[in-house]
Amino acid sequence: MRVPCFRVAGMPDNSINTTDGAFDKAALRRALLAHRQAIAAEVRARWNEAISRRVLAWQQLHGIDMLGVYWPIRGEPDLRDCYVELANRGVRLALPVVRSPDAPLDFHPWKPGDATERDAFGVSIPAARNESCRPQGLLIPCVGFNEGNFRLGYGGGFYDRTLAQTPRPLTAGIAYECGRAGFDAAPHDVALDVILTESRPAQLD
Ligand SMILES: Nc1nc2c(c(=O)[nH]1)N(C=O)[C@@H](CNc1ccc(C(=O)N[C@@H](CCC(=O)O)C(=O)O)cc1)CN2
Numbered sequence: 001m002r003v004p005c006f007r008v009a010g011m012p013d014n015s016i017n018t019t020d021g022a023f024d025k026a027a028l029r030r031a032l033l034a035h036r037q038a039i040a041a042e043v044r045a046r047w048n049e050a051i052s053r054r055v056l057a058w059q060q061l062h063g064i065d066m067l068g069v070y071w072p073i074r075g076e077p078d079l080r081d082c083y084v085e086l087a088n089r090g091v092r093l094a095l096p097v098v099r100s101p102d103a104p105l106d107f108h109p110w111k112p113g114d115a116t117e118r119d120a121f122g123v124s125i126p127a128a129r130n131e132s133c134r135p136q137g138l139l140i141p142c143v144g145f146n147e148g149n150f151r152l153g154y155g156g157g158f159y160d161r162t163l164a165q166t167p168r169p170l171t172a173g174i175a176y177e178c179g180r181a182g183f184d185a186a187p188h189d190v191a192l193d194v195i196l197t198e199s200r201p202a203q204l205d
Pocket residue numbers: 070071072073074076096097098105121122123141153154156157158159
């Protein structure tokens with residue numbers, strides 16, 4: 001039997017894996033978040049620019065005309081300059097909105113400069129939420145990701161439920177390389193099409 005386990009670069013395995021081989025997803029999440037929060041501002045800015053270049057290449061490659069983006073929280077890559085460039089290219093943007101704890105995410109049209117307000121989770125959402133939309137592509141922030149392009153999020157399952165819907169949008173996971181980890185995917189997890197970090201994938205350079 002394969003024993004599920006987590007690996008984080010630079011961390012001893014025994015800090016995440018329990019002695020009986022069971023894995024502790026919450027501990028992996030905490031370790032990855034602590035690692036991400038500790039990145040120096042100037043390094044973060046350089047990495048955000050590198051990720052932004054790959055996002056623009058990915059949008060162009062697929063001719064995505066409506067893209068679900070995210071408002072950064074908790075040290076996620078801040079791609080808001082890239083959103084301005086995307087809007088200048090004529091790409092329509094949308095932000096995710098939590099409708100209820102067990103529902104998929106709604107997406108509402110938004111563009112740089114439009115008013116936002118904080119929701120109950122502390123995340124900025126469009127102040128004007130008249131009609132939801134179904135973006136052709138999604139940028140999905142990842143706390144962690146593995147070799148199979150599976151994502152670890154904050155634990156709400158919102159993106160998993162969103163991607164269980166059809167038609168499934170094109171998906172780009174957004175993360176720093178330090179979010180790369182070894183973990184087994186849960187049955188409900190949906191692999192993302194591509195993971196864009198500061199240093200991959202080469203075909204989008
Ligand atoms: N940027 C972003 N927006 C997203 C998600 C996400 O993962 N990232 N979500 C993916 O499912 C949904 C909301 N899920 C959330 C998951 C965690 C927290 C959270 O930890 N909030 C902080 C306060 C926010 C802050 O640091 O600014 C907290 O409660 O301490 C909020 C929303 C929709 N919007």
